[in-house]
Amino acid sequence: MRRACPGCGFRFEREPGYWVGAMIIDTAVTFAALFVVLVGGILLTWPDVPWGWLAAATAAVTAVVGVAFYPRSKTLWAALEIGYHPVEAHELEPPADR
Template identity: 30%
Template sequence: MAPPAQSPESDLTLPIRPGDKPPVPLPTRPTMIRGFTLACPVCGTRGLFRRWVNMVERCPTCHLRFERIEGHWLGSLSINTVVSAVTLLALVTVAMVVTHADPPIPLLLGVCSAVAVVLPVLLFPFTRTIWSAVDLLSRPLAPGEVDPRYDPQELAALAAERAERDRAGDGSGSGLSDPGPRTRRSDEPRPPRSSRPHDR
């Protein structure tokens, strides 16, 4: 007895179409440098924040949508929280060491409160662009996600096509290249020898 046919919903394996190509990842170092300098991780465009905490939805140059999936900015929030918490912990540790475990509590609380309020705001834009860079390195761009002029897959295809054209151009030449010495076939008659002058 043949097994029952599975419904399309139960098949979680997506077929690979013949024309599909694996995504090309962005280069790690330039992408992270752009993230740390408040630039678009794909094209390096700056001015992504209208105000310090108001980020544009898309890059004005490559049209990357920064919030690629729902809940995308949870990673940015996590980075901001961890950095702020580590900074506060380091501040308290230094205060305890310097004052021999007897810090002025009101002063320490005031400084820690100010840091806890100001530091996350200062880190906000940096953590957003840094997280966007990390996300792009872990999940490469999908086809059509950015302007084709900045799509690494399109750029790689254009580079390969240009290299192939260059190789074809070098091989074809003008058609007047030297074919090299001619090889005589075994069944081809030998040319007559030139007559030599007889010795007198």
């Protein structure tokens, strides 16, 4: 990921720990996917639930969604955060530094 937007110079990481919000969004989406697979798998196969396969499927979904969604969660977090904390001029890098 670039340090700043090549167009406007906005530094993406506005302060130390800035991406914790993105991690929270990523974790929430990952748990939602895990919940859907787990509960859906139980409901669709009840009463003969294949617990081993379900455990493997939930582990795979958790790993894939957690990693694949993380860049999107950063974009979503930045958009949400900029919405209530607009970018100020001092946060923009000069064109020579981009």
